[in-house]
Amino acid sequence: MKQLTIAICNYNYERYLTAAIDSALAQDYPATKVMVVDDGSTDGSREIIEGYGKRVLFLGKRNGGQVSAYNHAIASLDTEYVIFLDSDDVLYPSAVSEVMRFFEHGTWAKVQFRLDVMDNEGVLTGAYVPHSEPPQECGELLRSGWLYPSPPASGNAYRVSALKQIFPVPEEGVNRYGADFYAIYGVALTGPIATVPKSLGGYRVHNAGSGTVSFANSEQLTKAPRAFSMRWAILRNIVKVRLGIELPGTFLDFSHEKATFCSSIYRATLFRRWHWMLLDSGNYLHTIVANPFWSLKKKLGTLVLSSLCLVPYSPLSDFAVRYIANPLARRRVSRR
Missing domain, CATH: 3.90.550.10 (Spore Coat Polysaccharide Biosynthesis Protein SpsA; Chain A)
Structure with missing residues (x-):
């Protein structure tokens, strides 16, 4: 055995x-x-x-x-x-x-x-x-x-x-x-x-x-x-030297982009939320739309939730961020 x-x-x-x-x-x-x-x-x-x-x-x-x-x-x-x-x-x-x-x-x-x-x-x-x-x-x-x-x-x-x-x-x-x-x-x-x-x-x-x-x-x-960007750079060097594999200079990951999204949008002013979504959300949206691991339903659902961050009512925007960021928030909603 x-x-x-x-x-x-x-x-x-x-x-x-x-x-x-x-x-x-x-x-x-x-x-x-x-x-x-x-x-x-x-x-x-x-x-x-x-x-x-x-x-x-x-x-x-x-x-x-x-x-x-x-x-x-x-x-x-x-x-x-x-x-x-x-x-x-x-x-x-x-x-x-x-x-x-x-x-x-x-x-x-x-x-x-x-x-x-x-x-x-x-x-x-x-x-x-x-x-x-x-x-x-x-x-x-x-x-x-x-x-x-x-x-x-x-x-x-x-x-x-x-x-x-x-x-x-x-x-x-x-x-x-x-x-x-x-x-x-x-x-x-x-x-x-x-x-x-x-x-x-x-x-x-x-x-x-x-x-x-x-x-x-x-x-x-x-x-x-x-931290993720630093680790990716170190991993790139390790696998190049030890495995002979060339990884791209940047990586794609919704969890990583989600962290940037949340830290930029959560409890932010309406102007700041719109500014980020219009000018800085490219990588975040790409890891949703092009995600090879997600179903179409999950992609559409995440896009709809993300769009709620643009509404003037800040409690709704903050709730959407918590829902996207923390799976535990989703369980609480379902139990009500």
């Missing part, structure tokens, strides 16, 4: 760490190993990890950021497959069994699956990510600059040999975070991607309040566009 490691990279998440480790140990696939990389936590994380004894492989290191933790974990892996589970997320008991069914009958570089969205207390919200499924050969679209729909870090299982074609990733300077970006998109250039059409874990959203427009846990909305 082929082995898979669940690698949990943790930094100061003692509140959630036990749930993550317990979910990894509860897998019904017998050949599952559990590794915890602690990135120099200063809370009670180390004591929690040590409490599991030999049931988990504990790798402690000095604080260096998420990229450093991924580099360390990948260099230490001795299994053929791995899932990187964020220390505030959980996996359902059949997660490893489900992804191994794909790996055992194909040459997949990555098997991805949906994650149910949880709030800060672990209560399911009724939302899940992602809402679109990529084609198996999404690497071809990636070569044209299109970032394919992927779940967050915890919803991806990788062939380790594919990861090692991309990692280690430079970890100095501002590139401390976003390790999952390089794993998710870099691996797609090494082989085909498979999708399990159901949820196999829970994704915790810490800013799930109804007033927020941000959906990403890791970065503030205004910082996301700059």
